[in-house]
Amino acid sequence: MFSDAEISVFLDELDEKIEVISDGFLQLERAGESPEVVQEIFRAAHTIKGSSAIMGYDKMSALTHEMENLFDRIRQGELRVTSEMIDVLFEALDTLKLLRDKVVGGDADVDIDPIMAKLGKYFRGESDQESGPAESQPLSVSSGGESENEPELTDAEIEIIREALLRGLNAYRIRVILDPDCQMKNVRAFMVFDRLEGMGEVIKSEPPAEQLEEGEFDREFDLVAVSEKTADELRQKILGIAEIEDARVTPVRVSDDEFTSTTSSNAEEEASLAASKTANAAADKKADGPSGMATPKTVRTVRISVDKLDNLMNLVGELVIERTRLDRFAELMESGQKSDELVDTISEISNHLGQVTGNLQDEIMKARMLPINQVFSRFPRMVRDIAHKLGKEINLVIEGRETELDRNIIEIIGEPLLHLVRNAIDHGIETAEERRQLGKPVTGMLKLKAYHEENHIVIIVEDDGRGIDPAKVKQAAIQKGVVDAESAERMSDKDAIDLIFRPGFSTAAEVSDLSGRGVGMDVVRNQIEQINGTVDVKSSPGKGTQFIIKLPLTLAIIRALMVSLANKIYAFPLANVQETIQITCNEIQLVKDREVIVVRGSVLPLVRLAELFGERSEAKDKLSVVIIGTAENMVGVVVDYLIGEQEIVIKSLGKYLGRIPGLSGATILGDGNVALIVDVQALVQEFTRKEDKVSACAS
Amino acid sequence: MTEEVRSREEQIVVFELSGQIYGVGIADVWEIIRMEKITRVPKAPEFVEGIINLRGRIVPIIDLRKRFHLPEGEQTKSSRIIIVQVGEMTVGMIVDAVHEVLSVSMDSMKPPPPVVGGVDAEFLRGIVLRDDRLIIMLNLDKVLQKDEQEQLRETQDILKRAAQ
Numbered sequence: 001m002f003s004d005a006e007i008s009v010f011l012d013e014l015d016e017k018i019e020v021i022s023d024g025f026l027q028l029e030r031a032g033e034s035p036e037v038v039q040e041i042f043r044a045a046h047t048i049k050g051s052s053a054i055m056g057y058d059k060m061s062a063l064t065h066e067m068e069n070l071f072d073r074i075r076q077g078e079l080r081v082t083s084e085m086i087d088v089l090f091e092a093l094d095t096l097k098l099l100r101d102k103v104v105g106g107d108a109d110v111d112i113d114p115i116m117a118k119l120g121k122y123f124r125g126e127s128d129q130e131s132g133p134a135e136s137q138p139l140s141v142s143s144g145g146e147s148e149n150e151p152e153l154t155d156a157e158i159e160i161i162r163e164a165l166l167r168g169l170n171a172y173r174i175r176v177i178l179d180p181d182c183q184m185k186n187v188r189a190f191m192v193f194d195r196l197e198g199m200g201e202v203i204k205s206e207p208p209a210e211q212l213e214e215g216e217f218d219r220e221f222d223l224v225a226v227s228e229k230t231a232d233e234l235r236q237k238i239l240g241i242a243e244i245e246d247a248r249v250t251p252v253r254v255s256d257d258e259f260t261s262t263t264s265s266n267a268e269e270e271a272s273l274a275a276s277k278t279a280n281a282a283a284d285k286k287a288d289g290p291s292g293m294a295t296p297k298t299v300r301t302v303r304i305s306v307d308k309l310d311n312l313m314n315l316v317g318e319l320v321i322e323r324t325r326l327d328r329f330a331e332l333m334e335s336g337q338k339s340d341e342l343v344d345t346i347s348e349i350s351n352h353l354g355q356v357t358g359n360l361q362d363e364i365m366k367a368r369m370l371p372i373n374q375v376f377s378r379f380p381r382m383v384r385d386i387a388h389k390l391g392k393e394i395n396l397v398i399e400g401r402e403t404e405l406d407r408n409i410i411e412i413i414g415e416p417l418l419h420l421v422r423n424a425i426d427h428g429i430e431t432a433e434e435r436r437q438l439g440k441p442v443t444g445m446l447k448l449k450a451y452h453e454e455n456h457i458v459i460i461v462e463d464d465g466r467g468i469d470p471a472k473v474k475q476a477a478i479q480k481g482v483v484d485a486e487s488a489e490r491m492s493d494k495d496a497i498d499l500i501f502r503p504g505f506s507t508a509a510e511v512s513d514l515s516g517r518g519v520g521m522d523v524v525r526n527q528i529e530q531i532n533g534t535v536d537v538k539s540s541p542g543k544g545t546q547f548i549i550k551l552p553l554t555l556a557i558i559r560a561l562m563v564s565l566a567n568k569i570y571a572f573p574l575a576n577v578q579e580t581i582q583i584t585c586n587e588i589q590l591v592k593d594r595e596v597i598v599v600r601g602s603v604l605p606l607v608r609l610a611e612l613f614g615e616r617s618e619a620k621d622k623l624s625v626v627i628i629g630t631a632e633n634m635v636g637v638v639v640d641y642l643i644g645e646q647e648i649v650i651k652s653l654g655k656y657l658g659r660i661p662g663l664s665g666a667t668i669l670g671d672g673n674v675a676l677i678v679d680v681q682a683l684v685q686e687f688t689r690k691e692d693k694v695s696a697c698a699s
Numbered sequence: 700m701t702e703e704v705r706s707r708e709e710q711i712v713v714f715e716l717s718g719q720i721y722g723v724g725i726a727d728v729w730e731i732i733r734m735e736k737i738t739r740v741p742k743a744p745e746f747v748e749g750i751i752n753l754r755g756r757i758v759p760i761i762d763l764r765k766r767f768h769l770p771e772g773e774q775t776k777s778s779r780i781i782i783v784q785v786g787e788m789t790v791g792m793i794v795d796a797v798h799e800v801l802s803v804s805m806d807s808m809k810p811p812p813p814v815v816g817g818v819d820a821e822f823l824r825g826i827v828l829r830d831d832r833l834i835i836m837l838n839l840d841k842v843l844q845k846d847e848q849e850q851l852r853e854t855q856d857i858l859k860r861a862a863q
Contacts, residue, residue: 240844314756322754568738613741651757653740653750656788656843660742668752674738 002055006378007103010055013414014100017044018093021067022163025089026203029156033074033081042071043523047415048096050422054382059112060099066119067092079122088118090156153204153224160203161252164226169200171252172231174223174238182243186215191241192223199237200227219245224252306408309368316361323357326350366404372450372459373401375414379421383446386425393432393443394425400450405457409551412531413459416524420461420547421446423521428465428545438542440464457551464544468537470496480505490601497537498631501525529630532558532575558650560667562643562675563626566615569675570639571648571667576680578627578634580642585621597636599627605687608638609678612662629684637683650677708802711827713834714781714794717769719815721794722801722827722834729782729789731797734774748793751780758782760791766842767818785839792842801834803827808836 024041045068052060073079098110153161161171176192178185189212196202204224207217227234231249238247330347376398387394429444436442447462470493477483477499488496499505503522528535533551552558560571561580581599588595588606595606604627610617618640625636648667653660664679711722712731737749737760746765750757760780764772777796782789811823815835824836
């Protein structure tokens, strides 16, 4: 059996992915099909499938496998999303949630066959209209009194509201009335949407959002939204927008009985009957409430928002500074009037205060840290199971489980590690038979290792399998259109192996239950880079592969390249800096009126930071260029001088300034001055967009 | 409710800006500091002077003259930054001088005329008379609210992002 801690990690991930899927479905429904959303849902389903299989939740794994298949079809363009399909998908999601509840102690037996059948129909492409989900009438929804011209809610929307209410959120109908002489109705409507999206979610609008955006409405429009805020708070926020005359916010209530009765009255077929059973089960569970026997298991911890911990950290920072001042003051007094009792007492207090603040700082830092075992501990079972399935013999070695990491990082690192481990077993380590023929030990070795190195945590995933063959990688990359034959020819073995991190690349010839659908390495790298980490791969064919992940100790502190521009200091997060070079002005070329430079055969757009930030920069013959981005998307940024590397603490620019384009925050330097942190990812995105399109067409 | 509110005295921080005397409620004032080096933030609104390091916290500083569209003035030895905290926002406001903390009774507050000393009435709470001096009470919520143009700019940003 799994320990509570393991189940809790699994559940956390599950909840997160369920949310991704649910958001994705909503987006599909609202905004239609988009490749990003489909990909996101697909990945989420893929992850749940994998981890639930490890945990032994077969039904969940089977259901998500079917969802994954369906979205794979959609992804490939073989299927189109229809509104009818979305209904089925939501039903599948509900079943998934019931399965989830079962993990935490729900005792209702969940029957997945009906929904599997429905999903399967799409998957096998035999969707016939007749056997689609029974059309249910719009549900009666009671809201606080007035009901003139209110938008009717569909089943799916009611389901969203019901869920929101369960999660402790509130649902509201909002009627927004604009000033009679409002000039830009569409802009105001958009701002209302934007404000609401910041505080919750808009699930319906009447007239629909597209019409609102075009300004095709009279003075009023109706919205249905869920939010954790109170009606009054929402109202105030909306009224904060100019040219809004009034906003009426009334709570929405959904009654359970109505829901179940309508569903079952329409259930004519076996499938829908079963579906209503599930719905009934859900309703029963709700009715049981907290007093019912199905009390979820919980780990005895308190969840604290990271914001709160950050605040505490800031307060401690202030305390440290004041303590230093007190210290200096005590010293001054000491040197002035010797051995006064009062002075002695003050020094003593100052010393003690110093110790206490130091401890406090450590404790708060520690409160954000968790041992990596939280992630590692789910691997032994998983490795055993997969190895068994594939007829491989694998000895899993885990080292450094006690290594501590920031909790934010722990939360994110699980998934990429899972992929790496799966890949190692699936593609890396050979079968026992193969190994015997090669003269290798029959039992393959898979090693997970974590340790501190300077200010990093290093995690190594190592196997002694067949390794990665650069030639094969090149071949596959050319075939998939990831690179052209010519540039592949020029690549070093190391660069060739790095191709596995490119989007759309996967060497597995067949689709297996475990990995190898191209959901692989690009996602792994993205996730690691998101937390300012790096991932490297070393491999020797026939001997094995080693993935080296370097992560920062905490997300609040990063290494940065400091540069100066117009006598001010700016920081580039080092994780996003490729290299720095010096160029002369005549190395700059013009392509379509944009400045570019050529670095080792690749053409990079050149950005002058001074121009971007409206600063006056010195005219120089030699220019310092910081090359930022990833191997595929690089941008050269011209700065005045390079200063050097430094550790910086990331601070936000605060609520008042909000998002400033081009900046991701600020930091305080050793001398107390403030330096701004450049938003490298946004820069790269903005200046490589054109190239993106080209490569998207090519792949 | 009127009785209680009326009899309540409010402590206010009195400061000078462009020759006029202003006041803000002391409850909103976090602290008052001398002028210090301000780091300009590119692409921030025009009245934002930049950010400072307030004992480890990053605090944005606005120039009240620019905010109120008053003629520009020089910074002098008596210039101060009043750090105010409204809601979740902490912002520093540059003023010409800080005079004193006064206790004034709010029932003497009169609604502001449309424009006082060149400042739009929407930024003002009212006017308090004290010892023959007129003190203009600021409405910090409005002062710290991003104005119309800002909102528009933000919207355009959003639209641009949405279009991509």
